[in-house]
Amino acid sequence: DQQVKQNSPSLSVQEGRISILNCDYTNSMFDYFLWYKKYPAEGPTFLISISSIKDKNEDGRFTVFLNKSAKHLSLHIVPSQPGDSAVYFCAANKAGNTGKLIFGQGTTLQVKP
């Protein structure tokens, strides 16, 4: 039962362009969504989060959009840089279970110079 899904295993974009990573979820009880960036054999690094009461959150080059009716969120990176190349994980948790993150399978982003 995959409650959080990232249907695109990989994405390749040109440096300077926009990267859009997508994530879908099935559990309507999730109220907090997070994006992490991960390199092989390292721990995930927190990027940005969004509460279920919002539809957009920005932090520098990173913007997360949440569409609750569609149970869909996306991470936009503008402009994309070669250093952004990594695996990106979408995760979610719910009230009372904040320490239990449910992760998607990840999307490998490659930004080409």
Add this chain to the structure above:
Amino acid sequence: KAGVTQTPRYLIKTRGQQVTLSCSPISGHRSVSWYQQTPGQGLQFLFEYFSETQRNKGNFPGRFSGRQFSNSRSEMNVSTLELGDSALYLCASGGGGTTQETQYFGPGTRLLVL
């Protein structure tokens, strides 16, 4: 502020042995969660400890256990190791609140079971 630390970073064990991994959370954080990452299963939640008590548990066999100390440091133990336990084990710390908390991860412990 120092981040989440995990020791050791790498471990090699043989089947049937047991292993203990350690995690020190960010100063002031009271919640520690453990995750297993494997190529086939992705990142899966093992358990969470808060105030020295297990607060949440994932779907792993009883061979996987943990504990938390009064200083919030946590240990995870895996007994009777199997080849399939080879994975990256990650711990994450959080403030322990009940809503909309961000979890911050350590660098992980890479366990290889031969």
